[in-house]
Amino acid sequence: MNTPVVKLHQVTKKIGAKTIVDGLTFEVRPGEVFGFLGPNGAGKTTTIRMMVGLISISGGEIRIQGHSVRGQFEQAMRHVGAIVENPEFYGFMTGYQNLIHFARMMPSVDKERIDEVVRLVRLDNRIHDKVKTYSLGMRQRLGVAQAILHRPSVLVLDEPTNGLDPEGIRELRDYLRTLARDEGLAIIVSSHLLSEMELMCDRVAIIQNGRLLDVRSFKNASDDTDTHEVRFELDRPGDALKLLQDELEARTEGSELAVRLPNRREAIAALNARIVAAGIAVYGIRTITKTLEEQFLEVTRGNRIV
Template sequence: MTETAMELIDVKKTIGSKEIIKGLSFEIHKGEVFGFIGPNGAGKTTTIRMMVGLMGLSDGDVRILGSSIKSDFKNAVREVGAIVENPEMYPFMSGWQNLMHYARMMQGVTKERIQEVVKLLGMEKPIKEKVGKYSLGMRQRLGIAQALLHKPSVLILDEPTNGLDPAGIREIRQYIRRLAEEENVAVIISSHLLSEIEQMCDRIGLIKNGEMVAIQDVNAATEQTAAAEIQMEVTPTDKAIETLKNEHDISAASSDDTLTFQAERETIPKIIQSFVGHDVQVYQVKITTSSLEDKFFDLIGENTIG
C-alpha cells in the first residue's frame, strides 16, 4: 500500500472578502511525482505557500507524514524541502561550499549526506566550481540538492524547468524521476508546461479558480484513446466515403485526397481491408490521439495555462 506523504484537507484561503482557495482536498504519496497545474491566478502559488508554511491557512489543514502544519508546525515542516522561487546561492562560493553553508543551518546533515546528494544529482565535477560560473540548469540542480540535504519526505518545486533550454529540462526531468524512485520522495511540481508535466509526473491535479477541477493519472489520461481522429490519404475519395458509410457506419469529411473521421484505433485494419476490397488506394494513415493538453483545455475551457 502506498504511504501518504502529504494530505490537504479542505484547505481554504480568504483574503479580505475574497475566497482565493475554496476547499482543496487531495493527497500525495511517497515515491510519486505529482504535477500541479492551472491557469494564471488559479491559486497554485498560494496553495504551495500554504503547504510549506509561508502563508497561513484560513481553514482546513495540511498534514505531512501525519503531522499537522497548524498544530505541529516544526515536525511537519521538517519533512519538507522546497524551491518556491529561484534558488538563491552565493556566486563567489563553490557548489560544495554553498551546500556546506546550508548544512550548518540544519541538524544532522553529515558530509556523507552531502556527497550522497551530489552523486544523486550527477554533480561530482561542477560541485568544486564557483556557482557564478554555473548554467541555469546547474543552479537548479544545486537548489534541488540543497532542498534534499535533510532527507525530506516531500519535495516541492515551483516551476523547476523555468528558463531552461531543452537539454536542461530533460536533465532536471531525469533527476526528479530518480529522486522519486530511489529516495522514495513525494515530489510536487507546479508548472505551466503541460508536455513536461506529462513526461515527468505520475498524477496531475488541475486547479482553476481556487478549486481542484480534476486529478488524473497520467498513464490513464494518455491511454484512453478509444476514439481517435484518423486521417487517410486515399483515391478515389467518393468511393472511400461510400465504403466507410455502408460498411462501418462512419461519416468522413474530405479535403483533396484526405479523409478525416473518428473511429476506434482497433478498427483501422478492417477499414483498410474494406478499402482494398473496393479498389480504393490507401497512401497514408495518420492517427491523432487526444493529448493531455486537449483534455485539460476541455476542463479549463480556455486556451491558456500559466
Template sequence: MSDVTLSVRGLRKVIGRRVIIKDLSFELTRGEVFGFLGPNGAGKTTTIRMLVGLIKPTAGTIRICGLDIARQFTKAMSRMGCIVENPELYPFLSGMDNLRHFAVMLRGITRERIDEVVRLVGLEERIGDKVGTYSLGMRQRLGIAQALLGKPDVLILDEPTNGLDPSGIREMRAFIRSLAEKEGLTVLVSSHLLHEIQLMCDRVAIMAKGEIIRVDTVQELLASEERMVWRLRPLPLGRLILSDLTEVLSADEVTVTTVYSERHAGEWSRRLIEAGVSVMEMNRKLPALEDLFLELTGGESID
C-alpha cells in the same frame, strides 16, 4: 508504510471576503511525478505556499506522510523539500560551502549525506567552484541538492525548468524522473511548459479559479479527448452518414472530425463504404496537453 506521501483535504483560503482557494482535495503517492497546472490567477502559487508552510490555510488539512502540518509542523516539514521560485544561494561561496551552510540549519546532516546529494544531482566536478560561475541549470541542481539534504519524502519544485535552454530542460526532466523512479521520491512540479509536463509527469492536476477541475494520468486526460479524423469522398455524403452514427465535432473542406471509438470505428467505416463513400484516410488524433488545458480552462493562458 503508506504509499500516500501528501494528502490534501478540503483546503480553503479566504483573504478578506475573497475566496482564493475552494475546497481542494488530492493525494500524491510515493515515486510519482505530479504536475500542477493553472492559468494566471488560478490559485496555484497560493496552494503551493500553503503546502510548504509559508502561509496558513483558512480551512482544511495538509498531511505529509500522515503528519498534519497544523499540529505537527516541524516533523511534517522535515519530510518535505521544496524550491519555491528561485533557489536561495550565495554566489560568492562554493557549491559545497553553500550546502554546508544550509546543513547546519538542519539536525543530523553528515558530511556523507552532503557528498551523497552532490553525487545525486551530478555536481561532483564543480561542487568546489563558486556558485557565481554556475550555469542556471547547475544552480537549479544545487538548489535541489539543498532541498534533498534532509532526506525528504516529498519534493516540491516551482518552475524547475524556468530559464533553461532546451538541452537543460531535457536534462532536468530526466533528473526529476530519476528522483521518482530510483530514489522513490514524490515530486510535485508546477510549470508553464505544458509539453514538458506531458513528458515528465505521471499525473496532472489542472486548476482554474481556485478549484481543481481535473486530476488524472496524462494518458487518461488525453484519451478522454481523443478524436478521429476522416478524409472521405464524397465528403458531404460521408459527413451526413457519420452524423447519424456518432457525434461530428467539426468539418472542413477536406476532413470530418468525430469522437474516437475503437469499438465502433470498423462498423462506421463499413457503413460509409456500403453507402458508396470512399474512406481515403482515417486517423486517430490525440490532443496535446496544451489543447486540453485551454479547453478545460476556457482558453486562459497559463502562468
C-alpha cells in the same frame, strides 16, 4: 507505494473578504511527478506556500505522511524539501561548501549523502567550483540537491523552469523523473510551460480562481470505454468510407479517413485488416490525441496561462 504522501482536503485561504484558494482536495503519491497548472492568480503559489508552512491555512487540512501541517508542523516538514521562487546560495563558496553548510542543520546528513545527491543532480564536474560561476540551470540543480539532502518524501518546486534555456529545462525534466524513480519522491511542480509539464508529469491538477477544475493523468489516460479519432491515409478513402459508414462514425478529409474507434490498439489493427482486405492501400495510421494545452483551454474555457 500507492498510499498518498500528500493529502489536501477542502483547503481554503482567505485574505480579508477575498477567497484566494477555495476547497482544494487532491492527493499525491510516492514516485510520481504531479503538476500544478492554472492561469496567473489562480492560487498555485498560495497553495504551495500553505503546503510548506510559509502562510497559514484558513480552512481545511493538509497532511504530509499523515502529519497535519497546521497541528504537527515540525513532524510534517521533516518530510518536505522545497524551492519556492529561486534557490539562494553563498556565491563566494563552492557548491559543495554550500551543501556542507546546509547539512550542518540536519544531523542525519553525512558526507556519503552529500556525494549521493551531487551525483543524482549531475553536478559532479562543477560541485567544487564557486556558485557565482554557475549558470541558472546549475543553481536550480544545486537547489534540488539541497532540498533532498535530508531524504524527504516530498519535493515541492514552484515555477522551477523560470529563466531556464531549452537545454536547462530538458535537464530539469530528466533529473526530476530520475529522482521520482530512484528516490521514490513525490514531486509537486507548478509551471506555466504546458508542453514541458506534459513531458514531465504523471498527473496534473488544473485550478482556476482558486478552485480545482480537474486532475488529468498521462500514465493511464486510455480507457476502454472511451473512443478516440484515428486517421488512415489511403489511396481510396471514399471507398473505405462506403465500407464503414454504416457501422462506424467516419468521414473523409483529403486522402485521409477519420474514424472514431474504441481506445484499444486491437480495434485499430482489426480495422486496418478490413481496409487492406478490401483492396485499399494504407499509407499511414495516426491517432489524434489532445495536447495538454488543448485540454487546459477546454477545462478553463479558453483562459490561457500567461
